[in-house]
Amino acid sequence: MSSGFFGDVAPIKFEGAESKNPLAYRWYDKDRVILGKRMEDHLRFAVCYWHSLTFAGLDPFGGMTFERPWFQPGDEMAMARLKADVAFELFQILGVPFFTFHDRDIAPEGKSLAESNKNVREIADIFAKKIDETGINLLWGTANLFSNRRFMAGAASNPDPDVFLYAAAQVKNVFDVTRELGGQNYVLWGGREGYETLLNTSLKRELDQLGRFLTMVVDYKHKTGFKGAILIEPKPKEPSSHQYDYDVATVYGFLKAYGLEKEVQVNVEQNHAILAGHSFEHELALAAALGIFGSVDLNRGHYQLGWDTDQFGMNVPELTLAMVEILRAGGFTTGGFNFDAKIRRQSLDPVDLVHGHVGSMDAMARALVAAAAIVEDGEFDAEVAKRYAGWDEPMGKAILAGDMTLEDCAAHVAGSNLDPKPVSGRQEYLESLVNRFC
Amino acid sequence: MSSGFFGDVAPIKFEGAESKNPLAYRWYDKDRVILGKRMEDHLRFAVCYWHSLTFAGLDPFGGMTFERPWFQPGDEMAMARLKADVAFELFQILGVPFFTFHDRDIAPEGKSLAESNKNVREIADIFAKKIDETGINLLWGTANLFSNRRFMAGAASNPDPDVFLYAAAQVKNVFDVTRELGGQNYVLWGGREGYETLLNTSLKRELDQLGRFLTMVVDYKHKTGFKGAILIEPKPKEPSSHQYDYDVATVYGFLKAYGLEKEVQVNVEQNHAILAGHSFEHELALAAALGIFGSVDLNRGHYQLGWDTDQFGMNVPELTLAMVEILRAGGFTTGGFNFDAKIRRQSLDPVDLVHGHVGSMDAMARALVAAAAIVEDGEFDAEVAKRYAGWDEPMGKAILAGDMTLEDCAAHVAGSNLDPKPVSGRQEYLESLVNRFC
Amino acid sequence: MSSGFFGDVAPIKFEGAESKNPLAYRWYDKDRVILGKRMEDHLRFAVCYWHSLTFAGLDPFGGMTFERPWFQPGDEMAMARLKADVAFELFQILGVPFFTFHDRDIAPEGKSLAESNKNVREIADIFAKKIDETGINLLWGTANLFSNRRFMAGAASNPDPDVFLYAAAQVKNVFDVTRELGGQNYVLWGGREGYETLLNTSLKRELDQLGRFLTMVVDYKHKTGFKGAILIEPKPKEPSSHQYDYDVATVYGFLKAYGLEKEVQVNVEQNHAILAGHSFEHELALAAALGIFGSVDLNRGHYQLGWDTDQFGMNVPELTLAMVEILRAGGFTTGGFNFDAKIRRQSLDPVDLVHGHVGSMDAMARALVAAAAIVEDGEFDAEVAKRYAGWDEPMGKAILAGDMTLEDCAAHVAGSNLDPKPVSGRQEYLESLVNRFC
Amino acid sequence: MSSGFFGDVAPIKFEGAESKNPLAYRWYDKDRVILGKRMEDHLRFAVCYWHSLTFAGLDPFGGMTFERPWFQPGDEMAMARLKADVAFELFQILGVPFFTFHDRDIAPEGKSLAESNKNVREIADIFAKKIDETGINLLWGTANLFSNRRFMAGAASNPDPDVFLYAAAQVKNVFDVTRELGGQNYVLWGGREGYETLLNTSLKRELDQLGRFLTMVVDYKHKTGFKGAILIEPKPKEPSSHQYDYDVATVYGFLKAYGLEKEVQVNVEQNHAILAGHSFEHELALAAALGIFGSVDLNRGHYQLGWDTDQFGMNVPELTLAMVEILRAGGFTTGGFNFDAKIRRQSLDPVDLVHGHVGSMDAMARALVAAAAIVEDGEFDAEVAKRYAGWDEPMGKAILAGDMTLEDCAAHVAGSNLDPKPVSGRQEYLESLVNRFC
Ligand SMILES: [Co+2]
Ligand SMILES: [Co+2]
Ligand SMILES: [Co+2]
Ligand SMILES: [Co+2]
Ligand SMILES: [Co+2]
Ligand SMILES: [Co+2]
Ligand SMILES: [Co+2]
Ligand SMILES: [Co+2]
Incomplete structure (x- = not known):
């Protein structure tokens, strides 16, 4: 029986580009x-x-x-159950194959960790049933280690x-719950794993x-036979002044330092990329080049604002x-693509939640079509291959093989009075070419 | 005999704070x-x-x-010799113990690399004599691998x-020259070692x-018995859209990936730090924490400008x-502290070159006095030690030793119904305390 | 009788630079x-x-x-009265001559505006007595037109x-209260007076x-005979994506457009200045150049963070x-200098509130001493006067008088084959000179 | 007769979206x-x-x-003539209706202003003939008041x-030339009209x-009967640390201050907008809201770089x-849309110049089609009208008319116990809606 939260919004159907x-x-x-795989299997969307x-x-x-009805005062666990109902109604309206959560999102914090963990398990049991009924699975779980003042x-x-x-x-509990629910990954975002001032x-x-x-978590993964990936989500700052998992390159160095680069991958977020001074791509x-690509938090930052706006990505x-x-x-x-994106605080209506996801899923689906066409067309790859062709020649290979001092x-x-001549990088041609596909 | 470039500017003397x-x-x-070491030996200033x-x-x-007289058209090597004379006049006026250079700074590029190298050597021979005469040494040399269109x-x-x-x-030549001149380090700044667009x-x-x-350079260092350090200078971008040596953390990951983290250190620049979103400190x-601290390019960026302004640091x-x-x-x-700092393009007079260095050397000397007082006073260290004291207790040690899963x-x-209570980070107290020392 | 909140912290005394x-x-x-005026009268510190x-x-x-004790659930007005007691204890510990407030800071929001206003008045009556007793005055009042969802x-x-x-x-009520309490200014900060997206x-x-x-407020000022200034506080963004009062120049244009440039001045905040891409100075x-300088919100932004951190200014x-x-x-x-500055959320202790203010008041006092010395010394003014001297000559005057087409x-x-020659801007000399004074 | 610079590149033809x-x-x-006007007349493209x-x-x-051939040493005026030939070949290949220039772009600086002006006129005479022959007109001219050290x-x-x-x-000369060539506007960009340091x-x-x-220029416009617009191009910084024409709002305030807001309009550049912290739109x-919209410099900034990259806009x-x-x-x-955009320095080939323009003209043309559809569809306008509908009711009108104190x-x-209820801003719906059109 529906909670009625979304009124008469029916499950979203595909109607084609002209709709x-x-x-x-x-x-x-x-x-x-697309490229031999169903769109759903390419995109693996999750609602957070x-x-x-x-x-x-x-x-x-x-x-x-x-x-929201579930923000009312009163029995917190009853509210959490209502929230779970509405959550799965949203997932079903959207037709997404996955969802994600922090422990503290789904159940109220108790007077002790034991009580908090119990609350989490109680809702997880509800999730288990809903997963079973709906076929909507858990992409990943994670522990909220940042909201409570203890952190x-x-x-x-x-x-x-x-x-x-x-x-x-706390992580052990969420990890267990994630594994038991069939979660496909476990994520760590260290929002408070940084500092506010170097002075202290x-x-x-x-x-x-x-x-x-992190080593403990990896050890526990192996011990419990969890098959999913352990993922770190880089972010440079906010709420901390400096976060240790600054960006992909920093996380890689950290993993290497502790011998974990084969055990842990990254969950890349667009908004965190641009806060760190990088493009999403x-x-x-x-x-990918470092061998640690794992998953994606899909959203968009605001290029004129200096904080994490977590908006729905719309730019194809x-x-x-x-x-x-x-x-x-x-x-x-x-x-997969987890929508770590939120509607603006002025978007008051339940249907706004639907609009945000539908708009961004559609933009991403269209981007997939365009990206697949780019890959199939092969012109970009050919340009790159041509540009580096010298490195596939004997001297290039010898250099890379370590045969040259x-x-x-x-x-x-x-000996050769070598005087290399530069060739055009063709940036404008390539940028224009992108527009042929999207 | 003086070139006369600096007119009647005499060597700068110490006159005390009231001057x-x-x-x-x-x-x-x-x-x-200061702390048992001469100021000059602490600061090891170099003019670039x-x-x-x-x-x-x-x-x-x-x-x-x-x-400048040496920007006149005509015999380029004559101009380079004149420039060398003025350079050492500047070093002597300032009384700095070191200088630094790129190959292309000191001698004109020739029609071939052989000719360019010959030009560099010719000026290096002049340097050798001047080093001998003045006692002003080479902190480091480096190759300009970015100005010529081939790069x-x-x-x-x-x-x-x-x-x-x-x-x-080209690097081999500058490396040899650096070694032969008694250079104390060899630096690589990869301004073009990045990309303009991922599309190509x-x-x-x-x-x-x-x-x-980098491995080749390290091998060559060992082969030639060079005793100095190999240094990489991180910078996130400019001139490239993205530089591979983005910041200290990125360089560390790169060194680890290629097994060079014990061979190579970093030359940290203030302006590059802030362009990467970090503070200098x-x-x-x-x-230091990663074990790769080597040297410093001393300057300051402009907090309102998004490019490398390389101004003289003045904020004590x-x-x-x-x-x-x-x-x-x-x-x-x-x-050492290399002044990778330039006078503004409106600072036309030779004496402006002197003002920039004198002002910044003085600011840095005063900062050394303050920093030494902070270290000697011990209050900051005590605050930090107290804050982490738990990690020196048995449970903290057991965790770090890997004894806890x-x-x-x-x-x-x-078992303990543990509920940790946060304690004040005392940031404002510590920030105020800084002002007691400077 | 003291609330006991600050424990044994006694009123802060001046002990001299060596303390x-x-x-x-x-x-x-x-x-x-200093320069003929008491320090207190120069700085006119206010706690917010x-x-x-x-x-x-x-x-x-x-x-x-x-x-805090006043964040406990229960009788909100009782909590507001407790807060007022602690507030004046803080003001007295610090020895500041002024304070500032929003209506919603001092009293709880009621079920209607009438009730809210009544709550504000009730606390204002307490303030009136405390002002009388302590001699600590109201620098300015303002209305919170941003926290409630209606805004x-x-x-x-x-x-x-x-x-x-x-x-x-709501403004009328706070304005009246401000006037009746002898407030010296009335401030408007339009945090929500902007947009989230141009699309709507x-x-x-x-x-x-x-x-x-704004015209209504100005009219009301004149009608009520309020002698203080009406102040707008510019900020470029946050919480809105774009705020109409972006910076001083934007506010000036806005005032001119509505004929208010002689009626309204600006309250400049350091953190808002840097968020808008400007230095504080x-x-x-x-x-000052535009004739609309009024007051200052004293704090500092974090140069590596893109939001309003409102930290205590400490850099002399x-x-x-x-x-x-x-x-x-x-x-x-x-x-005056209003401390629109907050202690970090990790600074849990009451004394941290004191440290933040004491540290920043001291830094500002020291800055006043230095600034006064700079003004008295006259070297900076002389350099500027010399640089523009030509504009005081006949031709310069004729140009500015509109006598030249x-x-x-x-x-x-x-006629003169004029070929102007540039002269040095002497930036490094002037930057060094600053350090002679501070 | 063609210069041969563009080899066999023929004039670009429209071939349709499938090409x-x-x-x-x-x-x-x-x-x-489109909307009753030819695309060319909507877009009014100019090559700079x-x-x-x-x-x-x-x-x-x-x-x-x-x-380029015209960067060879030798007779500078011969080189300028060759450059003019190639310029018009480019304009014709692209089929643009307009071009733009600074005086110093088209002709070498002479030993005196008189000689410089003569050089400019000589090339302008060539332009006059080419304009006549090709029908390609001058969108605007401007004076380079920033490259020479005197500025x-x-x-x-x-x-x-x-x-x-x-x-x-110098401005008088370029203004005259612009007017005589039938230029449709005269532009002032004050790149050096700012400061490097407030200290001097x-x-x-x-x-x-x-x-x-600016008043002089406006007076001269009226005296000479020039029918075009005088345009100021805002930019916040670079090359100066702070430019007086920071952004549109700042320019408006400046125009108001000097009584010029009806005489002067703005030339808005995308890259300058984002450097000032604003979106292009x-x-x-x-x-438009301030009544000073004039023209556009079309390009795109790089969101990860802090300087003016002036890239070709490609994002539809x-x-x-x-x-x-x-x-x-x-x-x-x-x-019109002036391409103040440059190919990257690695885009060495003449055809790269063509690719940049063709790609960006095409992106803009597609944007025009989408924008016209948005305007014709009316949904966005209807949403906005509905949102502000209250202001068209009697009370809203009374407030704006000044009838309410x-x-x-x-x-x-x-009296009404008014308690306004917020309504959804529908941002996600509107953002999604944009994608229906482009
Ligand atoms: Co995320
Ligand atoms: Co985020
Ligand atoms: Co450097
Ligand atoms: Co630099
Ligand atoms: Co403020
Ligand atoms: Co603020
Ligand atoms: Co422009
Ligand atoms: Co530009």
């Missing part, structure tokens, strides 16, 4: 086969619990704007080892604490460039 | 002993050749403003292996090329925080 | 005469109610960290005229609404440059 | 009628001389990469009135100088939002 129905998909046709069900519209200068100075990187212990215990901070200590924590391409050409990198990386395995190089240049 | 002579040091008293002697005042919207798409990371070869040959770029190929190049503290409290991190890292060994942590929390 | 007591002033000696008493430590990723799309610029009416009614916005309509609203100097050289502009503008008349200029250049 | 020919227009069909013909590929870290500290805002005189004389600057003096200069919508959804604002403003009258508002709220 003018804002509550229809114009591009997302989940069974359409926190922004869509738990966010109440607060911002740093204003209070709640979303007056104000970090979780694993806290100056107080008791907080480390508490965080570890030991970087070295905190990095070692983080390395230890850069972070994706780099993750931008999404296309990102999708090209994902296709080049072989597409998702356990990962600095002196050998110098001798070669002297 | 109102702008051509005197108020704080930089090179023989003053490129900004002070080679920069002509151009900016993206305007041409030459500095009408427009990178040097080691160029799609054309011929450019890699050329760059390697293979990240993976370019990273591998860079790894190979962050990059210094992180380099900011420089103090940086100096504290350097002292904590044990101070410089082969490194995720399940152990969970059991501990459950 | 190591963190709960003493080292520079702020309120009766010390919102950050110091009302902020609970929330940030976008975490909840309350400050467990989510703006107050005066709301698409719904009912919200305009409500806002006007009419700029023209909203600007006209704003112009009308730029906004101050521009306000930066504050000195700001103070120089204020002295040049003739100093404050009705305005474009053709006259062309004829003059042709 | 795969990169040297064809897929969307720009100049005679296609500086980036396309004069830029040699330099950047702050590297020298010339474009080895390093500003032109009109220079501390030396001789520079003001020189600049005025009098804001008040410089603003007054600028006001005087914001600056356009604001200019972004260009669509801009075009909607232009259509709402009534479209261009004397203005603050007291009236308060009485109305009290």
